[in-house]
Amino acid sequence: xxxxxxxxxxxxxxxxxxxxxxxxxxxxxxxxxxxxxxxxxxxxxxxxxxxxxxxxxxxxxxxxxxxxxxxxxxxxxxxxxxxxxxxxxxxxxxxxxxxxxxxxxxxxxxxxxxxxxxxxxxxxxxxxxxxxxxxxxxxxxxxxxxxxxxxxxxxxxxxxxxxxxxxxxxxxxxxxxxxxxxxxxxxxxxxxxxxxxxxxxxxxxxxxxxxxxxxxxxxxxxxxxxxxxxxxxxxxxxxxxxxxxxxxxxxxxxxxxxxxxxxxxxxxxxxxxxxxxxxxxxxxxxxxxxxxxxxxxxxxxxxxxxxxxxxxxxxxxxxxxxxxxxxxxxxxxxxxxxxxxxxxxxxxxxxxxxxxxxxxxxxxxxxxxxxxxxxxxxxxxxxxxxxxxxxxxxxxxxxxxxxxxxxxxxxxxxxxxxxxxxxxxxxxxxxxxxxxxxxxxxxxxxxxxxxxxxxxxxxxxxxxxxxxxxxxxxxxxxxxxxxxxxxxxxxxxxxxxxxxxxxxxxxxxxxxxxxxxxxxxxxxxxxxxxxxxxxxxxxxxxxxxxxxxxxxxxxxxxxxxxxxxxxxxxxxxxxxxxxxxxxxxxxxxxxxxxxxxxxxxxxxxxxxxxxxxxxxxxxxxxxxxxxxxxxxxxx
Amino acid sequence: xxxxxxxxxxxxxxxxxxxxxxxxxxxxxxxxxxxxxxxxxxxxxxxxxxxxxxxxxxxxxxxxxxxxxxxxxxxxxxxxxxxxxxxxxxxxxxxxxxxxxxxxxxxxxxxxxxxxxxxxxxxxxxxxxxxxxxxxxxxxxxxxxxxxxxxxxxxxxxxxxxxxxxxxxxxxxxxxxxxxxxxxxxxxxxxxxxxxxxxxxxxxxxxxxxxxxxxxxxxxxxxxxxxxxxxxxxxxxxx
Numbered sequence: 038x039x040x041x042x043x044x045x046x047x048x049x050x051x052x053x054x055x056x057x058x059x060x061x062x063x064x065x066x067x068x069x070x071x072x073x074x075x076x077x078x079x080x081x082x083x084x085x086x087x088x089x090x091x092x093x094x095x096x097x098x099x100x101x102x103x104x105x106x107x108x109x110x111x112x113x114x115x116x117x118x119x120x121x122x123x124x125x126x127x128x129x130x131x132x133x134x135x136x137x138x139x140x141x142x143x144x145x146x147x148x149x150x151x152x153x154x155x156x157x158x159x160x161x162x163x164x165x166x167x168x169x170x171x172x173x174x175x176x177x178x179x180x181x182x183x184x185x186x187x188x189x190x191x192x193x194x195x196x197x198x199x200x201x202x203x204x205x206x207x208x209x210x211x212x213x214x215x216x217x218x219x220x221x222x223x224x225x226x227x228x229x230x231x232x233x234x235x236x237x238x239x240x241x242x243x244x245x246x247x248x249x250x251x252x253x254x255x256x257x258x259x260x261x262x263x264x265x266x267x268x269x270x271x272x273x274x275x276x277x278x279x280x281x282x283x284x285x286x287x288x289x290x291x292x293x294x295x296x297x298x299x300x301x302x303x304x305x306x307x308x309x310x311x312x313x314x315x316x317x318x319x320x321x322x323x324x325x326x327x328x329x330x331x332x333x334x335x336x337x338x339x340x341x342x343x344x345x346x347x348x349x350x351x352x353x354x355x356x357x358x359x360x361x362x363x364x365x366x367x368x369x370x371x372x373x374x375x376x377x378x379x380x381x382x383x384x385x386x387x388x389x390x391x392x393x394x395x396x397x398x399x400x401x402x403x404x405x406x407x408x409x410x411x412x413x414x415x416x417x418x419x420x421x422x423x424x425x426x427x428x429x430x431x432x433x434x435x436x437x438x439x440x441x442x443x444x445x446x447x448x449x450x451x452x453x454x455x456x457x458x459x460x461x462x463x464x465x466x467x468x469x470x471x472x473x474x475x476x477x478x479x480x481x482x483x484x485x486x487x488x489x490x491x492x493x494x495x496x497x498x499x500x501x502x503x504x505x506x507x508x509x510x511x512x513x514x515x516x517x518x519x520x521x522x523x524x525x526x527x528x529x530x531x532x533x534x535x536x537x538x539x540x541x542x543x544x545x546x547x548x549x550x551x552x553x554x555x556x557x558x559x560x561x562x563x564x565x566x567x568x569x570x571x572x573x574x575x576x577x578x579x580x581x582x583x584x585x586x587x588x589x590x591x592x593x594x595x596x597x598x599x600x601x602x603x604x605x606x607x608x609x610x611x612x613x614x615x616x617x618x619x620x621x622x623x624x625x626x627x628x629x630x631x632x633x634x635x636x637x638x639x640x641x642x643x644x645x646x647x648x649x650x651x652x653x654x655x656x657x658x659x660x661x662x663x664x665x666x667x668x669x670x671x672x
Numbered sequence: 673x674x675x676x677x678x679x680x681x682x683x684x685x686x687x688x689x690x691x692x693x694x695x696x697x698x699x700x701x702x703x704x705x706x707x708x709x710x711x712x713x714x715x716x717x718x719x720x721x722x723x724x725x726x727x728x729x730x731x732x733x734x735x736x737x738x739x740x741x742x743x744x745x746x747x748x749x750x751x752x753x754x755x756x757x758x759x760x761x762x763x764x765x766x767x768x769x770x771x772x773x774x775x776x777x778x779x780x781x782x783x784x785x786x787x788x789x790x791x792x793x794x795x796x797x798x799x800x801x802x803x804x805x806x807x808x809x810x811x812x813x814x815x816x817x818x819x820x821x822x823x824x825x826x827x828x829x830x831x832x833x834x835x836x837x838x839x840x841x842x843x844x845x846x847x848x849x850x851x852x853x854x855x856x857x858x859x860x861x862x863x864x865x866x867x868x869x870x871x872x873x874x875x876x877x878x879x880x881x882x883x884x885x886x887x888x889x890x891x892x893x894x895x896x897x898x899x900x901x902x903x904x905x906x907x908x909x910x911x
Contacts, residue, residue, distance in 0.1 A: 039837035041692060258880040260691060263838045263858060287696040292748050295697045299843070299854070305882045307691045406742060406754035412698030414740045414756060489740070497737070 040416055041261045041309070043342060043399050044317035050396075051320070051344040056237065062097050064326030068242045069315035070249045072110050072275070075099040076122065076222040077212045078185055080176075084162060084227040086169025088179045093208040094222070101222050101236045104245040107271045107311075118147040120154060120245060121167060121235065122222045130174035135181070135188070137196045138217050148172065154248055161244040163225040163235055176221075185209060186216055250312070259310030261317075266310030273318040276411065277325055277336045277403065283411040285318065285403075334408075335485040337415075337492065339400040345392050347424070348385075350400055350495050351488070354432050354463020355442045358384055374546045377436055377462035385429045389421070398424040400496050402489065415492050424496070431495045434540055435464035437533040438656065441526040462546065465530045467491040473530040474508040477523065506534045510645035514593040516586050532652050535645035544646075548653040555636040556643045559596045560650025561628050563589065566603050568658050569621050573610035593647065597640045675790040676728070676770045678821040679797045681713055683814030685739065685759040686807035691840055691856075697745065700758040701808065703736045704861060705765060707870050708842035709808050714769055717801040717816055718793045721889065722780040723771040724848055729869045733764040733826040763807060763814075768821045776850045777889065794818070828866030836861045841876050847887035854885040 054066045067073060076099050081089045101122065108117040118127045126132055126140055127147040136142075148171065154160060155168050170176075177194070180186040187207050189195040194216040198206055213219055223235040232238045253267035272286045286309065296306040321338075325331060329338035330351050341347050348357055355361055358380055360369075392398075402415040419427075442461055445454040465473070471487035472479060493499045513531035516524050536544045549557075567585035574581055584606045585592075592599040604625075611618050629637060686701065688709050693700040707727050714725040739761040744752040771793070773784050796802055797818045805814040828834075837860065844855035857876035861868050 042837040258878070260858065260880070261838060263860075263878040284696070286692055293697050293745055293753060294748070295745075296695050299882075301883060303695045306695045308880070309692065404756060406698070406756050410696050410698055410755070412740075412756035413693070413700050413758065415738065416700070416758075493737075499737075 039418070040399070040401060040413060041313065041317045043397075043418065044320045045261065045313055046396070047324070047340065047342050047344065047399075048316040048320040050342060051323075054323075054344065056102060056239070056242075058100075062100060064323055065100075065102065066323040067102055067319045068246065069312055069319065070104060070106075070246045071102050071242060072105045072273075073100050073279075074103050074119075074122070074220060076101040076103075077209070077219045078180065079222045079224055080170075080180070081224040081226060081233075082166055082170045084166050084225065086166050086173065088170065088175070088183075089226065091180055091183045091185045093185055093212060096212055099212065102242075103222070103236065104242070104249075106249065107269070110273060111271050116143050116146055118143060118150055120150055121164065122220070123147060124220050125177065125217060128171055128221050129176040130171065131177050135177040135192070135194050136217050137189075137194045138215070140217060154245070157248050157251075159244045159248040159251070161241050162227070163223070163238065163241055164244070166225045166227075167223050167235075186219065253311060257304070257308040259313055260307060261309055261313045264310075266312065268304070268308045269311040269314040272309070272314050273322075276318060276322050277331050277334065281334075283334070283405050283409055285321075285411050285413070286314070287410050332485065333481055334405040334411075335402070335488070336404075337400075337402040337488070339398065341392055341398050341421070342396045343392075343394065346388075347392065347398055348388060348428050350428070350492065351467050353466035353469065354381070354436065355459075355461045356466070357381075357428075357432060358463070360442075360459075360461070372438065372460055372462060374436065374462055378433065381429060381432055381463075385425050389425055392421045392425075397421065400424075400492070402492060404485065404489075414489060417496055419496070427496060427498055430498065432464040435533045435537045436462055436546070437465075437529050437536060438462050438546055438652075439465065439526070439529040439533075441469075441522065441529070465533055467495070469526070470505065470509070470530060470534065473512065473527045474505050476512070501534060501538050503538065506531075506538050506645065509534055510648060513648055514590050516589040518590075528648060528652060531645060531648050535649060539646075544649055546653070546656075548657040552650075553631050553633065554646060555632065555639075556646035557650035558628055558632055558636075559592075559600075559643055560647035560652075561654040562600060562625065563592055563603075563647070564651045564654035564658070565621055565624055565628065566607055568655070569607055569614070569618055570610050572618075572621075573613045577613065592643075594642050595640045596643055596647075597638055674770075675786055675793075676768060677714075677790075677793050677797060678766065678768050678819055679714075679717070680733075680764065680766050680817050680819035681710075681805065681807065681814050682764040682817075683805075683807045683812055685761055685812045686763045686814070687757060687759050687812050688808040697753070697755045698757070699755070699809075701738065701760050702839060703738075703760070704732065704836065704839070704863065704868060705730060705807070706840050706842065707873070708840070710765075710767055710769070711842065713767070713805055713807070713814070713816070716803040716805050718789075718796040719802075720780075720783065720789065721777050721847075722774060722783040723789060724774045725769055725771050726872065727870050728768045728770065729821070729867055730768075731766040731821065731826060731867045732828055732863070733766060733824065733866070734762050735827040737761040759812065760807075766819055766821050766824075774848065776847055776887075779889070826866045828863065831863075831865060833865075834863040836863070838878065841871075842873060844873065844879070845887070846885050847889060852884055852886050854882045856880045856882060 051066060055068050056065055058065050065073065076094050078091060079094055080091045083089055103122040104120045106120065109119045127143045130144050132142040132144060151164070151168050151171070155165050177186060181188045186209060187195045187198070196215055198210045209216060209219070224233050225235060226233045235241060250267065255268055256265045257268040259266045272284050274284050275281050276283070276285065296303060300306040324340045325336050325338050328340065328349065329336050337351060339347060339350050354377070398419050398421055400415070400417045401413060403411050404414045405411050438460060440458050440460045443456040443458050445456060467488050470491060471484045474487060475483055487505065490502050490505065494501050509527060509531045512519070513524070513527045519527060563585055567583050570583040570585060574583065584603055588599050588603060611622060686705070687699060688702040688706050689699045690702055710727045710730060711725050737760065738758050740756055740758045743755050743757050745755055747753050771789065774780065797816060801816045805816050806812055807814045838858050839861055841857040841859045844857060846852050846854065857873060858878040858880070859871055859876050
């Protein structure tokens with residue numbers, strides 16, 4: 038698999054994004070040999086190592102890029118100091134004097150590493166300043182003096198703030214539970230230096246990267262680049278989210294039968310260069326945070342190797358055309374197939390122009406069977422034109438009229454926002470397909486498996502899994518078992534999927550008066566009966582479910598005998614409507630006449646095509662101008 | 673030597689494990705077969721210590737499809753762990769190969785009869801192989817039939833060029849290179865209209881020394897062994 042190579046290339050191409058954040062809380066593209074950590078307190082010192090001031094970092098700005106070693110990045114409970122910014126336990130020489138818990142001070146190891154860096158050839162003035170300050174040993178004392186940390190009566194840090202009425206909770210307790218766990222970041226103010234923050238200073242990053250790479254001496258063949266490089270001992274974690282301990286390449290698996298035999302240890306089986314590994318993993322983390330879909334331990338991400346924007350594979354057409362981020366007033370209604378095709382084409386062309394110089398698009402999905410390891414479940418590299426063509430084909434061939442997307446509109450009379458359905462023509466999202474097939478209370482694992490099965494249908498153009506389509510069709514036929522909005526959504530998704538599965542029949546979204554297949558005609562009959570009865574009920578101001586709605590599932594199983602029941606039940610409603618119902622009654626006879634000889638009397642169960650007939654016929658009724666009152670009732 | 677054989681290998685699934693994913697246990701397949709895997713398939717069809725198979729080229733007939741399946745591999749301490757393996761689905765390859773004498777096995781020198789091995793190999797291909805054919809890993813069983821290389825329609829016939837990144841080529845075993853070392857080789861394949869031409873093992877530039885290994889050929893040479901009849905008197909021919 039060349040995903041490591043591709044991620045490496047992506048990192049190289051996106052060098053200008055390193056460290057940049059659109060919002061302070063975003064996941065940045067981290068430089069190698071660094072990691073991100075939430076900092077709680079920032080201390081400002083000057084170039085001579087004198088304390089100036091300190092403050093608590095608000096939660097939404099706390100993500101800090103800090104230098105790290107391989108050991109410190111993967112530390113859990115042992116002692117492994119970060120080089121520069123770390124917790125009080127590491128950076129404060131006076132930790133034992135002030136700490137409220139029994140934790141041991143790790144200052145020795147921190148100071149030793151820091152001084153080694155300061156005395157190396159790649160030292161940096163800010164680091165020297167930090168060292169000067171830290172060795173003075175007054176860190177916590179200064180913080181208490183600056184009223185950032187709070188000491189109790191016994192001159193030790195207060196473990197928690199008692200909620201006495203009247204006194205305000207100090208800000209430190211809003212970002213951290215126990216004061217001993219406070220994480221420090223540095224700001225070194227020198228005259229003439231614009232970039233005083235240690236975590237945004239690129240020269241400081243370079244200094245650390247240079248120092249750390251120089252310390253790594255064991256060279257081995259990197260199996261990604263093919264050259265001799267320092268080997269990675271550990272590979273980064275935290276790929277899908279900040280708490281993710283799973284690794285893509287776990288190099289210490291000695292409890293399973295994975296590589297033994299010819300190989301005696303894991304280094305013999307596989308070595309990856311340290312820099313390659315860091316770049317690839319950090320690029321993946323950035324991409325997942327920026328444009329990936331993550332649900333639990335399953336992540337799908339697609340990106341252009343040059344870093345440009347591409348359509349998301351798991352979007353529905355509403356989102357692909359950008360309507361879900363438009364302000365509510367500007368969302369247009371796309372209600373015909375031609376209009377949709379035109380807009381889709383425009384959008385894809387727009388992407389095509391942006392991606393002209395891109396070197397390919399990668400779609401990748403990750404998942405875990407066990408918490409410590411991650412597997413690449415799906416991986417595809419495509420040319421830009423291929424990818425865009427396949428996305429366009431998916432949206433085009435799965436398009437149907439859906440009415441489940443809404444916008445919030447303000448209602449002046451009620452002073453509250455209400456939801457207005459925005460009908461859109463397009464493809465449903467894979468997540469919605471999974472929900473339609475298995476219900477809204479579907480198990481997360483099943484949803485994930487369904488998504489995984491749909492990915493190749495979108496990206497590779499494979500045919501839809503038949504059981505998924507059957508499941509959606511069956512649920513859509515069971516009108517009585519679903520709420521109204523859920524049934525509408527399932528119905529239109531079922532039509533989308535059935536149309537896609539039987540692409541060669543080329544069903545159209547509008548009513549096809551010449552289609553004579555049995556299931557289609559039966560669907561039309563059901564819609565006509567439904568509309569007659571609804572019209573009559575509305576005339577009589579009754580608010581009941583129609584017979585057609587109640588008997589829909591039975592109709593799908595035994596159409597002929599159920600049709601007999603329905604037609605007989607229609608008589609009183611036809612009588613109520615009188616001469617107004619003549620057109621509809623004539624329509625019933627026309628449709629019945631279109632059946633082939635023995636198709637009508639056969640009681641065989643219907644397949645999903647009847648939903649297409651039902652939907653198209655219903656839409657045809659709603660579009661007629663004289664039925665405008667009926668349309669309002671149905672909305 | 674003009675002893676080229678051509679065969680078609682097919683199977684429901686294949687797993688040519690990427691070494692990067694092998695150590696973690698979540699095995700993922702390369703999209704193209706490795707030289708070593710094809711050499712193994714030919715070895716399963718017919719192998720003698722006298723010669724070494726050299727793969728010339730492979731042609732990929734079906735579209736490359738992957739399929740992820742869950743697996744319950746065993747653990748050392750007993751019990752199972754869970755893993756997700758990504759296989760290739762529905763594979764069909766045409767392979768062209770030839771054999772060359774293993775010059776490190778001087779004890780096999782009298783067996784170097786080109787016609788004999790060539791015709792046996794051809795017959796064994798017609799019979800589908802002497803041993804079970806597997807595509808990469810043992811659970812991906814396959815079938816071998818004779819074919820003409822290049823006939824039939826393949827999915828990638830008009831695809832143009834596809835290049836792949838650094839891929840595992842094969843292992844250098846001590847009995848084939850003549851030194852007591854074990855190496856792995858890597859190369860960068862290029863697929864041209866569905867056909868991948870392999871470089872010879874000696875010409876692989878990227879080589880990773882793994883460890884020292886001693887070749888352990890068997891101590892006898894079968895029925896040619898002079899010590900076989902020791903201690904046995906002349907035999908009587910029974911009526």
